[in-house]
Amino acid sequence: MQRRCRPASTQLARAALLSAGLTGAAGAQLCEWPAEIMDVRMGTSARGEWLVRRAPDGSRVWIERGALGAGEGGYVARDLPCPDGEGTLIREELAWTVDEAALQLTFTPNVTLLPVVTVRPEWPSGALPGEWAVVTVPVSAQVSGTAGGHVSGTLGIRPSYRTGPVTVSGQLDTQATDGQIGVSGVLGATVRLAGTEIGAQVQRNAAGLSAAAHVTAAHVSQRTLPPVTVPVPLGGSVTVQVDGNTAVPVTAAPGTLILTGIPLPDRAGEVQVTVREEAGLRTISTAFPAPRHSLNPGDWRAAAEATVTPGGASFQVRAAFAAGSWLWSTQGVLSGAGPGAGVTGTYRNGPVTLALTAETSRNGDAWASRFGASYRTQGEVNGATWHAGLHGTWGTQRDGAGAGVDLGLSANRWQVRAAGDWTAGGTEVSLSGQWQARPDLRIRAGGRWTAQEQTWQLGVTWQVAPGTDIEALTGERRALNVTYRPAEPWTVQAQVTPGESLLGVTGGSTARIGASVTTRGTWQANLSSVLVSTGGLSRWSRTGDSGVVAVQTGLPDLLLLLDGRPAGRTDARGTLLLAGVTPGTPHTLSVQVNDLPIEVLVGQDRLTFTLQDTAGTQVDWHTNFRRLRTVTFLARPDEPAAFGTVRAAGQEWALDSLGRTLLPPEAGQGQLVWNDRSCPVTWTATDGTATCS
Numbered sequence: 001m002q003r004r005c006r007p008a009s010t011q012l013a014r015a016a017l018l019s020a021g022l023t024g025a026a027g028a029q030l031c032e033w034p035a036e037i038m039d040v041r042m043g044t045s046a047r048g049e050w051l052v053r054r055a056p057d058g059s060r061v062w063i064e065r066g067a068l069g070a071g072e073g074g075y076v077a078r079d080l081p082c083p084d085g086e087g088t089l090i091r092e093e094l095a096w097t098v099d100e101a102a103l104q105l106t107f108t109p110n111v112t113l114l115p116v117v118t119v120r121p122e123w124p125s126g127a128l129p130g131e132w133a134v135v136t137v138p139v140s141a142q143v144s145g146t147a148g149g150h151v152s153g154t155l156g157i158r159p160s161y162r163t164g165p166v167t168v169s170g171q172l173d174t175q176a177t178d179g180q181i182g183v184s185g186v187l188g189a190t191v192r193l194a195g196t197e198i199g200a201q202v203q204r205n206a207a208g209l210s211a212a213a214h215v216t217a218a219h220v221s222q223r224t225l226p227p228v229t230v231p232v233p234l235g236g237s238v239t240v241q242v243d244g245n246t247a248v249p250v251t252a253a254p255g256t257l258i259l260t261g262i263p264l265p266d267r268a269g270e271v272q273v274t275v276r277e278e279a280g281l282r283t284i285s286t287a288f289p290a291p292r293h294s295l296n297p298g299d300w301r302a303a304a305e306a307t308v309t310p311g312g313a314s315f316q317v318r319a320a321f322a323a324g325s326w327l328w329s330t331q332g333v334l335s336g337a338g339p340g341a342g343v344t345g346t347y348r349n350g351p352v353t354l355a356l357t358a359e360t361s362r363n364g365d366a367w368a369s370r371f372g373a374s375y376r377t378q379g380e381v382n383g384a385t386w387h388a389g390l391h392g393t394w395g396t397q398r399d400g401a402g403a404g405v406d407l408g409l410s411a412n413r414w415q416v417r418a419a420g421d422w423t424a425g426g427t428e429v430s431l432s433g434q435w436q437a438r439p440d441l442r443i444r445a446g447g448r449w450t451a452q453e454q455t456w457q458l459g460v461t462w463q464v465a466p467g468t469d470i471e472a473l474t475g476e477r478r479a480l481n482v483t484y485r486p487a488e489p490w491t492v493q494a495q496v497t498p499g500e501s502l503l504g505v506t507g508g509s510t511a512r513i514g515a516s517v518t519t520r521g522t523w524q525a526n527l528s529s530v531l532v533s534t535g536g537l538s539r540w541s542r543t544g545d546s547g548v549v550a551v552q553t554g555l556p557d558l559l560l561l562l563d564g565r566p567a568g569r570t571d572a573r574g575t576l577l578l579a580g581v582t583p584g585t586p587h588t589l590s591v592q593v594n595d596l597p598i599e600v601l602v603g604q605d606r607l608t609f610t611l612q613d614t615a616g617t618q619v620d621w622h623t624n625f626r627r628l629r630t631v632t633f634l635a636r637p638d639e640p641a642a643f644g645t646v647r648a649a650g651q652e653w654a655l656d657s658l659g660r661t662l663l664p665p666e667a668g669q670g671q672l673v674w675n676d677r678s679c680p681v682t683w684t685a686t687d688g689t690a691t692c693s
Contacts, residue, residue: 030055030062030089031082038098038105040067044279045234051085052105054098061090061105071235071253074113109233114255118227121240121247121259128549130615132535133163136544136579140528147521152177162615165192182206195219208310218301225262225271225288232257236277243269244586244608264288292348293327295320312336325349338362351378370395376406384411399424413437426451439463488566509568510540532579534616539568543580547611550618551576551589555600555625561590574622583611589619599628599662628662631683633672634691644674646681 033053040047040063051064065086068075076088090096095108138158145151153176160169171186188201200213230238235254240247243265250257252275262271268290274283295301300321307314314335321328330343340361347354357372374391389406402423409416416433432446440463447456457475464470467485480496490507504516511529530544537550551560554574560567562578567589570576581587590606603624611617633641633655640659645652648670653661655674665685672681672692679692 030080033062035082035084036103038103041104041106042068042072043107043109043233051087053082053087060092061096062087063090063105069235069254071255072114074115074255075107075110109254111231111233111254111256114233115253116256116258117252118258118260119250119252120261121250123245123247123263128609128611128617128619130547130611130613130617132548132550132616132618133161134548134614134616135531135533136160136162136548137531138528138544139531140526142524142526144524145522150178164615166190167192210307210309212305212307214303214305216301216303218299220299220301221296223264223266223291223296224260225264225286228259228262228271228273228284228286230257230259230273230275230284232275232277234277234279236275239274239276241272241274264291266291266294292325293322293346295322295327297322297324333361338364353377368396370397370400384409386410508542510542512542530579532577534577535618537575537577539577539579541577541579546579547581547583547614548616549578549581549609549611550616551578552618552620552622553625554622555627558625559592559595561592563588564590581611583613586610589621599630601626601628626664629665630660630688631663632689633659633661633681634689635672635674635677635679637691641672641674644672647671647673 030053033055036052036054037049038052040050040052047067050067053062055061062080062082065079065088068088075091075094077091078089080087080089090107091113093113094110097106097108098104099106136159138156138160140156141154143151143153154173156171156173158169158171160167167190169186169188169190171184173184175182184203184205186201186203188199190197190199195218197216198214201211203210203212225242230252232238232252233254235252238250238252238257238259240250240259240262242262247262250259259273264271269288271286271288272283273286274281300319302317302319304317305315307316312335314333316331316333318331319329325347327346327348328343330341332341333339338361340359342357342359344358345356353374353376355372355374358369359371360367360369362368370393372391372393374389376387376389378385378387380386387406387408390404391406392401392403394401402421404419404421406419407417413436414434417431419430421428428448428450430446430448432444434442434444436442442461443459444461445456445458447454455476457473457477459471459473461469461471469481469483471479471481471483473479473481478498482494484492484494486492489509490505493502493504493506495502501519502516503518504514506512506514508527508529511527513527515523515525517523529540529542532539532541532544532548534548535550551570552573552575553560553570556570556572556574558570558574558576560570560576560578562581567578568576586608587610588606588608591602593602593605596602603626607619607621607624609619633644633646635641635644640657641655642657642659644655644659646655646661646663648668653663655661663683667683667685669680669682672679672690681690681692683690
């Protein structure tokens with residue numbers, strides 16, 4: 001539509017009189033305002049050309065219905081139809097300007113006139129439930145000896161079976177020294193329910209038979225961010241991301257969006273809210289601090305444990321709860337040695353930490369009590385971070401009183417710390433510092449002074465080359481340490497001291513292997529590994545005390561990376577068992593696309609998942625990988641369509657000198673083109689050749 005101006009005419013005036021009978025005097029007066037066709041915009045959002053009326057004094061504006069979006073009803077004072085168009089009178093609070101030369105009407109969005117909507121973002125369940133039972137068998141062995149022929153060794157096996165909330169575990173240790181063999185063992189079981197854990201174990205060792213039982217209960221809530229206000233004047237899509245986890249996008253109408261219930265990790269970080277709107281992309285970042293305590297306000301944790309040994313019985317209780325800025329913890333012990341109890345309160349608010357402790361116990365007929373208090377604060381000055389702390393203790397014992405001070409200052413490449421302690425036994429002052437002179441050179445020094453002795457230490461660490469570090473120490477302890485990492489996960493260490501020197505090596509992929517020898521003739525070797533079994537799969541691994549995930553790719557000998565580190569290669573079935581996966585933490589599984597064979601196509605090079613618990617589960621990644629197959633195209637039997645082209649489903653595949661190309665594994669049909677000729681061609685999912693029809 002060409003922009004044009006349509007002044008009120010005699011015909012419009014008659015129509016205005018007719019409209020007056022419908023809308024009243026105010027409507028009739030409005031419909032007499034000059035009618036214009038204008039290019040309408042809401043901020044940067046183009047709305048097209050619409051019929052517009054402006055009051056002669058420029059105070060109000062009327063616009064044809066349809067120029068505003070469905071969610072922008074807050075900008076409308078009331079509906080006022082005119083004979084030449086249905087329209088609305090815009091509220092006076094909505095600012096607007098007109099470019100007379102371009103006949104462009106621009107409104108300034110005002111979210112205060114629009115609705116406020118509260119939304120709790122939904123997070124994709126990406127968490128994998130543990131559905132398989134897991135059997136782990138950690139095995140460790142160590143042998144040591146001396147130049148005099150003294151040899152000793154230990155062998156330990158700690159099998160465990162986990163299914164649902166139940167864990168049954170055992171431990172068998174054998175020690176052999178100078179022909180003497182000792183055996184000890186433990187058998188236990190644990191049941192974990194919502195907020196509760198109950199367990200018991202029986203142990204047999206050289207001291208005899210003992211038993212223990214425990215129960216724990218807790219109420220622990222998820223820490224959440226205070227509500228985040230996000231203005232969305234034009235409407236759009238809002239996405240929240242926290243610690244690598246992305247919530248389901250929220251579709252927002254024009255107005256103000258208040259996001260609530262955003263879960264936070266147990267550390268400091270940043271929440272990013274991304275708004276995708278017609279005006280473009282913008283990001284709102286909100287920083288959040290580390291939690292004040294291990295428990296959120298209103299949370300609590302309690303435990304009780306009973307132990308019976310040949311020497312007697314003991315009973316212990318522990319409890320902790322958070323209230324506001326305080327975390328209170330208490331414990332009590334009842335045993336043959338006498339009862340005891342203690343309470344600790346920790347207050348944190350910003351940079352200030354205050355701790356109070358009180359303990360009492362009875363030994364025989366005498367009671368002893370001890371009290372303590374500490375204060376710590378920190379801040380920044382001229383780009384450096386400083387901290388200062390005071391602590392003191394006192395009690396009923398003569399030597400139970402003391403006090404101390406701790407001061408520190410640090411910046412990007414250096415830090416210094418000074419501390420002093422005063423007790424009945426004397427005074428001790430210590431001073432230490434560290435300086436990162438270069439990325440590959442670090443220098444540190446320290447000293448300690450008391451009335452009885454004075455010691456000092458100086459150390460220099462130099463990264464000679466990637467994977468090779470040299471550390472020189474002088475002072476109280478003199479040594480030269482060399483660390484060499486030829487390849488992950490192997491490490492070679494050498495240490496030279498005035499008394500003896502040592503050479504050792506550690507590493508191993510499916511097992512932790514270590515060995516060392518000294519100039520005094522002593523030596524030792526150790527090996528540890530974990531047999532992990534779940535879902536019919538088994539694997540030896542360096543770790544296995546956390547969750548277990550079976551990754552199924554369908555591609556054999558495929559190298560997979562977990563959180564950027566090599567996790568192993570898939571077996572002949574294309575499956576890899578990942579052990580030691582931490583539950584409740586996002587993990588990233590990835591492949592190195594450039595290292596894959598040319599016939600393998602990859603949908604995504606990474607996958608993020610979270611494991612709910614330590615039980616076994618699987619990640620089916622089959623659909624992410626497709627292996628192409630070689631098909632030879634023939635113009636006629638025994639005549640390859642050399643350097644031709646196959647066209648099918650909107651794609652083209654070039655043929656080599658033998659008429660071969662890589663195609664998806666399924667059957668298909670298309671057009672074969674070669675030497676200015678073409679013909680229809682069909683291929684199956686199993687045959688390796690296809691001939692012109």
